[in-house]
Amino acid sequence: MARIGFERLAQRYPGSPHYALRPMDMVWEDAGAYALLGPSGCGKTTLLNIVSGLLRPTEGRVHFDGQDVTALPTERRNVAQVFQFPVVYDTMTVRENLAFPLRNRGSSAREANTRVEHVAGLLGLGAMLDRRARNLGADEKQKISLGRGLVRGDVAAILFDEPLTVIDPHLKWELRSRLKELHRQVPVTMIYVTHDQTEALTFADRVVVMSEGEVVQVGTPEALFDRPAHSFVGHFIGSPGMNFLACAVHGREAMLPGGQRIALPRAYAPLPGRVELGIRPEFATLAREGLPVALTRVEDLGRRRIARVELDGQPFAATLPEGMAVPAEPCLALDAAGMLVYADGRLAEGEA
Amino acid sequence: MSVALEGLGLSAAGQVVLHPVTLELAGGLPNVLLGPTGAGKTTLLRLLAGLDRPSEGRLLAEGRDVTGLDVRKRSVAMVYQQFINYPAFTVFENIAAPLRVARLGRAEIEARVQDAARLLRLTPYLARKPLELSGGQQQRTAIARALVKRAPLVLMDEPLANLDYKLREELREELPKLFAESGSVFVYATTEPAEALLLGGRVATLSEGRVTQSGRAGEVFRRPADLATARVFSDPPLNEAPARIEAGRLALATGEALPVPVGGLQDGPCTVGIRAHQLSLEPLPGAVALPAVVRVSEVTGSESYVHLDVGPLPWVVLAPGVRRPEPGEAATVWLDPQRCLVFGADGRLAAVSALAEAA
Amino acid sequence: MAKPHNDRAWFLVLPVVALVAFSALIPVMTVVNYSVQDTFGNNQFFWNGTAWFQELLDPSTDLGGRFFDALWRTLLFSGLCLLIEIPLGIAVALTLPRQGWGVAVSLVVLALPLLIPWNVVGTIWQVFGRGDIGLLGAGLQALGINYNYAQNAFDAWATVVAMDVWHWTSLVVLLCYAGLRAIPDAYYQAAKIDGAGAWAIFRAIQLPKMQRVLTIAVLLRFMDSFMIYTEPFVVTGGGPGNATTFLSIDLVKIALGQFDLGKAAAMSIVYNLIILTVCWIFFATTTRGQSEAAQ
Numbered sequence A: 001m002a003r004i005g006f007e008r009l010a011q012r013y014p015g016s017p018h019y020a021l022r023p024m025d026m027v028w029e030d031a032g033a034y035a036l037l038g039p040s041g042c043g044k045t046t047l048l049n050i051v052s053g054l055l056r057p058t059e060g061r062v063h064f065d066g067q068d069v070t071a072l073p074t075e076r077r078n079v080a081q082v083f084q085f086p087v088v089y090d091t092m093t094v095r096e097n098l099a100f101p102l103r104n105r106g107s108s109a110r111e112a113n114t115r116v117e118h119v120a121g122l123l124g125l126g127a128m129l130d131r132r133a134r135n136l137g138a139d140e141k142q143k144i145s146l147g148r149g150l151v152r153g154d155v156a157a158i159l160f161d162e163p164l165t166v167i168d169p170h171l172k173w174e175l176r177s178r179l180k181e182l183h184r185q186v187p188v189t190m191i192y193v194t195h196d197q198t199e200a201l202t203f204a205d206r207v208v209v210m211s212e213g214e215v216v217q218v219g220t221p222e223a224l225f226d227r228p229a230h231s232f233v234g235h236f237i238g239s240p241g242m243n244f245l246a247c248a249v250h251g252r253e254a255m256l257p258g259g260q261r262i263a264l265p266r267a268y269a270p271l272p273g274r275v276e277l278g279i280r281p282e283f284a285t286l287a288r289e290g291l292p293v294a295l296t297r298v299e300d301l302g303r304r305r306i307a308r309v310e311l312d313g314q315p316f317a318a319t320l321p322e323g324m325a326v327p328a329e330p331c332l333a334l335d336a337a338g339m340l341v342y343a344d345g346r347l348a349e350g351e352a
Numbered sequence B: 001m002s003v004a005l006e007g008l009g010l011s012a013a014g015q016v017v018l019h020p021v022t023l024e025l026a027g028g029l030p031n032v033l034l035g036p037t038g039a040g041k042t043t044l045l046r047l048l049a050g051l052d053r054p055s056e057g058r059l060l061a062e063g064r065d066v067t068g069l070d071v072r073k074r075s076v077a078m079v080y081q082q083f084i085n086y087p088a089f090t091v092f093e094n095i096a097a098p099l100r101v102a103r104l105g106r107a108e109i110e111a112r113v114q115d116a117a118r119l120l121r122l123t124p125y126l127a128r129k130p131l132e133l134s135g136g137q138q139q140r141t142a143i144a145r146a147l148v149k150r151a152p153l154v155l156m157d158e159p160l161a162n163l164d165y166k167l168r169e170e171l172r173e174e175l176p177k178l179f180a181e182s183g184s185v186f187v188y189a190t191t192e193p194a195e196a197l198l199l200g201g202r203v204a205t206l207s208e209g210r211v212t213q214s215g216r217a218g219e220v221f222r223r224p225a226d227l228a229t230a231r232v233f234s235d236p237p238l239n240e241a242p243a244r245i246e247a248g249r250l251a252l253a254t255g256e257a258l259p260v261p262v263g264g265l266q267d268g269p270c271t272v273g274i275r276a277h278q279l280s281l282e283p284l285p286g287a288v289a290l291p292a293v294v295r296v297s298e299v300t301g302s303e304s305y306v307h308l309d310v311g312p313l314p315w316v317v318l319a320p321g322v323r324r325p326e327p328g329e330a331a332t333v334w335l336d337p338q339r340c341l342v343f344g345a346d347g348r349l350a351a352v353s354a355l356a357e358a359a
Numbered sequence C: 001m002a003k004p005h006n007d008r009a010w011f012l013v014l015p016v017v018a019l020v021a022f023s024a025l026i027p028v029m030t031v032v033n034y035s036v037q038d039t040f041g042n043n044q045f046f047w048n049g050t051a052w053f054q055e056l057l058d059p060s061t062d063l064g065g066r067f068f069d070a071l072w073r074t075l076l077f078s079g080l081c082l083l084i085e086i087p088l089g090i091a092v093a094l095t096l097p098r099q100g101w102g103v104a105v106s107l108v109v110l111a112l113p114l115l116i117p118w119n120v121v122g123t124i125w126q127v128f129g130r131g132d133i134g135l136l137g138a139g140l141q142a143l144g145i146n147y148n149y150a151q152n153a154f155d156a157w158a159t160v161v162a163m164d165v166w167h168w169t170s171l172v173v174l175l176c177y178a179g180l181r182a183i184p185d186a187y188y189q190a191a192k193i194d195g196a197g198a199w200a201i202f203r204a205i206q207l208p209k210m211q212r213v214l215t216i217a218v219l220l221r222f223m224d225s226f227m228i229y230t231e232p233f234v235v236t237g238g239g240p241g242n243a244t245t246f247l248s249i250d251l252v253k254i255a256l257g258q259f260d261l262g263k264a265a266a267m268s269i270v271y272n273l274i275i276l277t278v279c280w281i282f283f284a285t286t287t288r289g290q291s292e293a294a295q
Helices: A044-052 A094-106 A109-123 A139-148 A169-185 A196-203 A221-226 A233-238 B043-049 B091-101 B106-119 B134-149 B167-180 B193-199 B217-220 B227-232 C007-035 C050-058 C062-095 C101-115 C116-126 C135-142 C153-179 C185-193 C198-209 C210-227 C230-235 C247-257 C259-293
Strands: A004-011 A019-027 A032-039 A059-064 A079-083 A156-162 A188-195 A206-212 A215-217 A243-246 A247-255 A259-270 A274-279 A284-287 A294-300 A307-309 A314-320 A332-335 A339-343 B002-012 B015-026 B031-034 B055-062 B074-081 B152-156 B185-190 B204-206 B210-216 B239-246 B248-250 B268-274 B289-299 B303-310 B314-322 B330-335 B341-343 B351-352 C037-039 C044-046
Touching: A004 A044, A019 A044, A019 A059, A032 A044, A032 A196, A032 A307, A044 A079, A044 A188, A044 A233, A059 A247, A079 A139, A079 C185, A094 A109, A094 A139, A094 C198, A109 A139, A139 A169, A139 C185, A169 B289, A188 A196, A188 B239, A196 A221, A196 B167, A196 B268, A196 B289, A206 A221, A206 A233, A215 A221, A215 B210, A215 C050, A233 A274, A233 A339, A233 B341, A243 A314, A247 A274, A247 A339, A259 A314, A259 A339, A259 B106, A284 A294, A294 B193, A294 C135, A307 B314, B002 B043, B015 B043, B015 B055, B015 B185, B031 B043, B031 B193, B031 B217, B043 B074, B043 B152, B074 B134, B091 B106, B091 B134, B106 B134, B106 B351, B134 B152, B134 B167, B152 C247, B185 B193, B193 B217, B193 C247, B204 B217, B204 B227, B210 B217, B210 B227, B217 B248, B227 B268, B227 B341, B248 B268, B303 B330, B330 C153, C007 C037, C007 C259, C037 C259, C062 C153, C062 C259, C101 C153, C116 C135, C116 C230, C116 C259, C153 C198, C153 C210, C185 C198, C198 C210, C210 C259, C230 C247
Parallel strands: A032 A188, A032 A206, A079 A156, A156 A188, A284 A314, B031 B185, B031 B204, B074 B152, B152 B185
Antiparallel strands: A004 A019, A004 A059, A206 A215, A243 A274, A247 A259, A274 A339, A284 A332, A294 A307, A307 A314, B002 B015, B002 B055, B204 B210, B239 B248, B239 B268, B268 B341, B289 B303, B289 B330, B303 B314, B341 B351, C037 C044
């Protein structure tokens, strides 16, 4: 178990003028469940490889419990990793797979077996310990990968690199909730890399959102949902993401280019740059009264319906309440509780 | 263009790979094949493409029997889960490739490629090589190549599975527009119920090599014909409880009576199914209270998936707001009889309550 | 959009069919024909039934004894070649660079022996091993080792085996290298994290992942070495005595030296059947293991 610290950490690949990871200071608390969320190419896998030691950062230091491990190779870092595609040792049984990291470190067969039985119990692999690993399904193989990390009592952190990519939706639920339960039972730092917001939010206590080599926000799932610090976070979190309306803000009022006025819950000082009003589809409903909109499409998601509309020529997603027929002259009702103002992409603080 | 499957089935080595399917596929809206890995989606696509010969049944295109026709004589386009492009060609040449094979004129090729590129928003990248593009752009190139042929039948095998979540969301929104504009028949295989709903077309659910139901996505979702369909078309998984009908009354195996109209149903065992969003952790009028123990809670920001053990049954409740009950904590799940699906002993849908059909 | 489809394309296959018929079927039938007949020259043939086969498969007869001696020799030769070339090939493949300019250089260097014609290989080693002017032969003589492949059976064997190893290990290396390159990086990373050393990585990852290419390598090397003719013939001519007279060499002696066409034909059929049977058994067992594993 360990608290992982980054000190002015940065990564630049040879020949590239840009940072793959921009300089950052960060602390991953011991036994925390973290998710690293961002689109492909945002630097999240680079960051993960630096923690595991597969990649040595070009700048800055990595600390495990205050100890500088920047130069330590993977095998001396006590980290475990679960990869996107399941890695199992084909010729071995499940038991031998799980015992592999222990045997490599010189444990006796008996010692290893006790640990293996324990971990297999945690993961629900008990019944298949003596089957060949390569004949199992993708979800079971991922459990084995995870088990090889858990089996080591001294493991400082377990890293997950998009571990559910090849798992069917039904099994994803089972595996994900088991992972979460497991984190409760085995308090070890877990860092989960994904591009899938549902996976990130449901798994993590704290989500680290990355974009273009930079950490744009670290927060609890509800903080990322309620108060995205950056318009990127607003867009990336939520399905559909947050709506952004270009507007001008004066005090407690936002004015759209077409002249419609929207009352804001807070007062804002004059804002620099491009100003947008951010509001999530969950706080905007289609109604018979309010701002008139043009309906483009209704998406039936089964448990809710999303109305795609145009407000003053700007695309906007709103919720169509349960049981409501689409009104002949649709309007938009906005809940002031969900209104946020962004200047040049950054959340602007207003005064109550 | 229309394609019809008449009892199309495939057996190999004495085993049924795909049970006979009868299905009408039409243009305009996507035809989604929904089912888990190994349910038979790809088998069905291969039969439609003519890559495999069916062991029974007929395949009609515009009423013409094309069952035995070689794949090269049919005009189909296919998009795969992996981004398949010619790495040495530019995006323009990638899209133009099938037109070059067909020996179309320069001007015609130029016009068609520009059209397809505009539709898929690839115009700025036409001069680049596929590997210089993002995953989404690479897959859009592959889709453009499939469209440019104007093949009457376009088959897509989990085309978005390898893309980032947000990109997937974007393309799911764009694709239906594309389907509507093109005159072709689109068949789209996916494992994700949400995708089947979002694409907003017709859906055929597959389970263990059998097409279990077909119809408009929303209708199939709300009125699954049988338990297998309801399972395939639920994400999170369908919550199930064994129950019994005695003298026209339904009761859970644990004893709670559920006032669901089950008129006409034989006495005997049955299964009650209810989706996560139809359950509640707050008292509902008329709902039955079931004692449960919390296993784990997953917060999505605005909602929480609370996993609980209701007796021996692992259930998931989608509750509004942020909830973080401690594992092991006791909780009460409110089961509204108005929102249940009841499946008979044979798995067929026996009763669907009024509100189970509401969004 | 209509694609050109033309069934006349089948005619394009015709030349190949004709060629196969001409180069394989007709000669095989000729051999079968000879194997059941006897001749006293003058192109006069007599029906002989299965007599040649009976004689061939009976070790107590002259022909049979000779055949089985050559067969054991050939099997020993193939066994030795496989025993040396496969492990050596794996070992070399493991040490090859995985990236950078070294890859191209090593691959070209490795491919060189494969490009040399068989008889040239034989000639090279014949000269190389000569005690008076050959680098190897003279070198060994200078070291005080009495090496002479023309007189000493052990030396002759060592020379032909070394020659085969030199000629063909590269093929095994290239196949293994291709197999190794196909292993995703994640496997090595996972093994590193699991604290596996080089030997554990080899046992747990590299060897299992090379199984398919090794199957092919063993099969190819067995067939080739079992049928070897030109190189040992050029170097030792089957000698000293009959020490390196492999089946193929013996076959040519009988057919062309003694002009016993019937015996030679029977022998070549049996020879062929042995190769086919061994390959089939080998292939069937290894692929069955794999298809079971795939399920």
